[in-house]
Amino acid sequence: MWEFIDERKAQIAFSAYQHVSLVLQAVLVATVIAVVLAVVVTRFRPLEPVANAVSAMGLTIPSFALLGLLVPLVGIGVASAFVAVTFYATLPILRNAVVGLQGVDARLVESAHGMGMNTLATLTRVRLPLAWPVILAGIRVSTQMSMGIAAIAAYVLGPGLGQLIYTGLAQIGGANALNSALVGTLGVVILALAIDALLLLLGRLTISKGIRA
Amino acid sequence: MSTTTPPSNTRAGGTDAPGNPDVSGVDLELVDVLKRYPGQKKPAVDGLSLHIPAGEIVMFVGPSGCGKTTSLKMINRLIEPTSGTISIGGEDVRGRNVDQLRRHVGYVIQGGSLFPHLTVAQNISVVPRLLKWDSRRTSERVDELLELVSLDPAKYRDRYPRELSGGQQQRVGVARGLAADPPVILMDEPFGAVDPITRQRLQDELLSIQEELRKTIVCVTHDIDEAVKLGDRILILQEGAQIAQYDTPEAILAAPANAFVEDFVGAGSTLKQLSLSRVSDVELVHPTTATVGERVAEVRARAEANGDQAVVVLDERRRPVDWMWLRELAAADTVRPVRDDVLTLDRRATLNDALDMMLTSTHGAAIVTGRRDEYLGVVNFTAVTGHIQATEQQLAEGRAADATAGRDDAWEGGGA
Numbered sequence: 001m002w003e004f005i006d007e008r009k010a011q012i013a014f015s016a017y018q019h020v021s022l023v024l025q026a027v028l029v030a031t032v033i034a035v036v037l038a039v040v041v042t043r044f045r046p047l048e049p050v051a052n053a054v055s056a057m058g059l060t061i062p063s064f065a066l067l068g069l070l071v072p073l074v075g076i077g078v079a080s081a082f083v084a085v086t087f088y089a090t091l092p093i094l095r096n097a098v099v100g101l102q103g104v105d106a107r108l109v110e111s112a113h114g115m116g117m118n119t120l121a122t123l124t125r126v127r128l129p130l131a132w133p134v135i136l137a138g139i140r141v142s143t144q145m146s147m148g149i150a151a152i153a154a155y156v157l158g159p160g161l162g163q164l165i166y167t168g169l170a171q172i173g174g175a176n177a178l179n180s181a182l183v184g185t186l187g188v189v190i191l192a193l194a195i196d197a198l199l200l201l202l203g204r205l206t207i208s209k210g211i212r213a
Numbered sequence: 214m215s216t217t218t219p220p221s222n223t224r225a226g227g228t229d230a231p232g233n234p235d236v237s238g239v240d241l242e243l244v245d246v247l248k249r250y251p252g253q254k255k256p257a258v259d260g261l262s263l264h265i266p267a268g269e270i271v272m273f274v275g276p277s278g279c280g281k282t283t284s285l286k287m288i289n290r291l292i293e294p295t296s297g298t299i300s301i302g303g304e305d306v307r308g309r310n311v312d313q314l315r316r317h318v319g320y321v322i323q324g325g326s327l328f329p330h331l332t333v334a335q336n337i338s339v340v341p342r343l344l345k346w347d348s349r350r351t352s353e354r355v356d357e358l359l360e361l362v363s364l365d366p367a368k369y370r371d372r373y374p375r376e377l378s379g380g381q382q383q384r385v386g387v388a389r390g391l392a393a394d395p396p397v398i399l400m401d402e403p404f405g406a407v408d409p410i411t412r413q414r415l416q417d418e419l420l421s422i423q424e425e426l427r428k429t430i431v432c433v434t435h436d437i438d439e440a441v442k443l444g445d446r447i448l449i450l451q452e453g454a455q456i457a458q459y460d461t462p463e464a465i466l467a468a469p470a471n472a473f474v475e476d477f478v479g480a481g482s483t484l485k486q487l488s489l490s491r492v493s494d495v496e497l498v499h500p501t502t503a504t505v506g507e508r509v510a511e512v513r514a515r516a517e518a519n520g521d522q523a524v525v526v527l528d529e530r531r532r533p534v535d536w537m538w539l540r541e542l543a544a545a546d547t548v549r550p551v552r553d554d555v556l557t558l559d560r561r562a563t564l565n566d567a568l569d570m571m572l573t574s575t576h577g578a579a580i581v582t583g584r585r586d587e588y589l590g591v592v593n594f595t596a597v598t599g600h601i602q603a604t605e606q607q608l609a610e611g612r613a614a615d616a617t618a619g620r621d622d623a624w625e626g627g628g629a
């Protein structure tokens with residue numbers, strides 16, 4: 001296997017980079033979408049069960065099926081992969097962001113208003129910082145999941161380590177089939193662990209000491 | 214009996230400062246304020262009219278659901294009145310931007326409601342930051358306020374709320390309410406979430422802060438004893454925020470306006486009189502004192518000359534640090550305190566508080582402190598009972614005088 005890796009170092013490194021890049025960009029966009037949705041949802045209470053249902057059901061859609069549905073809409077390639085990963089990444093973050101924002105003590109919000117903070121200041125200075133640990137937990141779940149989904153997205157010719165896995169599967173029984181699939185899979189796992197560690201560090205840096213568990 | 218306007222509730226002009234030039238509060242005026250929630254037949258607040266003079270503490274009390282909190286929150290427009298006007302210092306609250314208005318009205322609620330993700334200093338500087346004070350002015354103000362509420366700035370500035378006790382959190386809450394030096398402060402059950410001893414201390418501190426600042430404070434409570442202790446005036450509300458009585462604590466205790474007030478104020482109003490008298494009203498005794506570091510032999514000689522069994526130990530700023538029996542002094546050459554939690558009473562504490570503390574003290578008396586915790590003397594049972602007897606006698610004389618004036622009916626009600 002080392003030989004296999006050694007021969008393809010540059011290609012594997014590039015795939016790994018593309019994989020991480022796809023996931024991080026998708027999660028970033030997903031976070032923005034999820035937080036905005038959560039703010040809207042917590043403002044209009046009747047929407048809450050809708051949001052919860054959507055985030056629960058969305059995850060039951062097989063990613064293969066979703067990719068199949070996306071191809072006619074956005075075509076084969078990076079765009080489909082990006083949309084699919086972003087879609088799945090949004091769901092856990094949305095759920096956690098709703099829970100996190102709901103969990104903010106109503107008296108703190110009233111207190112903020114009572115001191116003259118407007119709605120936006122209350123959101124950015126009180127509600128989001130207090131909900132942040134829960135949102136970040138959602139981001140971690142979401143990132144782990146997205147690493148796997150990004151691999152599957154290689155089916156529609158998305159970038160990343162998934163290509164190695166599919167190559168391996170396609171050549172099953174061939175000379176480097178097992179090596180290719182293994183390197184792809186292990187690569188995803190190792191990168192996922194590394195990114196999770198980074199997110200943990202991000203939490204240390206961004207969650208106020210006053211509310212850290 | 215729905216609305217009783219006591220004689221003291223006469224409208225004076227905007228500058229009704231009661232003879233004190235240092236008043237930093239302003240008048241508050243509510244005229245025909247009505248709040249009706251959609252879908253409810255009866256208004257929550259039904260035509261409340263009220264004048265609150267500058268620099269006074271007015272306590273809103275009443276049973277739950279009487280509209281006292283709703284009335285309070287209409288002042289800073291957390292709840293918008295359906296009709297009527299509210300003005301602060303002669304200016305209609307609806308005339309200015311709601312956020313601007315709230316930045317100039319202090320707001321303190323139960324438990325302090327500090328933001329847990331911000332440090333003490335950041336919590337206190339919320340309003341100064343909204344008002345775009347520069348950081349130097351803000352941090353100076355934070356330290357000043359922490360001193361004011363008896364928290365050491367160096368020690369507490371950078372702590373988070375969860376690292377503070379309930380009482381300390383409440384102190385920071387009060388400091389935060391005072392941060393931008395607002396003329397009016399609204400308090401909603403500010404001391405409801407702390408234990409009785411801490412509550413009493415916080416009340417004393419609020420009174421001494423108020424003595425210095427003379428803000429206009431509106432405070433909601435369900436505790437009539439707290440109202441009697443803190444209030445310059447008490448507003449007793451019935452359902453729909455109907456005024457049952459609005460007067461000074463003395464007047465309300467002596468002459469409840471109607472059966473509702475009488476019920477609410479409760480039985481034993483002679484005992485309640487204890488909440489009206491302050492420790493500073495009674496004669497203090499002055500036992501032997503010692504300063505930390507003084508020679509034990511000298512202190513002992515002084516105590517024996519005075520016939521005292523114990524000495525009050527003060528630090529170099531004359532703050533009491535311990536109350537030691539002579540036998541506890543024996544161990545060392547120089548005076549060193551052995552405890553670090555000596556309980557003291559502020560001179561603004563009520564005789565009720567004093568009795569509480571004396572009953573738990575092994576000395577059967579309580580140390581009294583004044584401004585900045587400076588030692589003033591000691592209050593004992595003899596002084597308190599003496600004061601009660603004197604008050605009783607005065608009341609009896611008053612009653613007799615009123616009886617001869619043919620107004621006995623009013624007083625009978627009060628004494629029942």
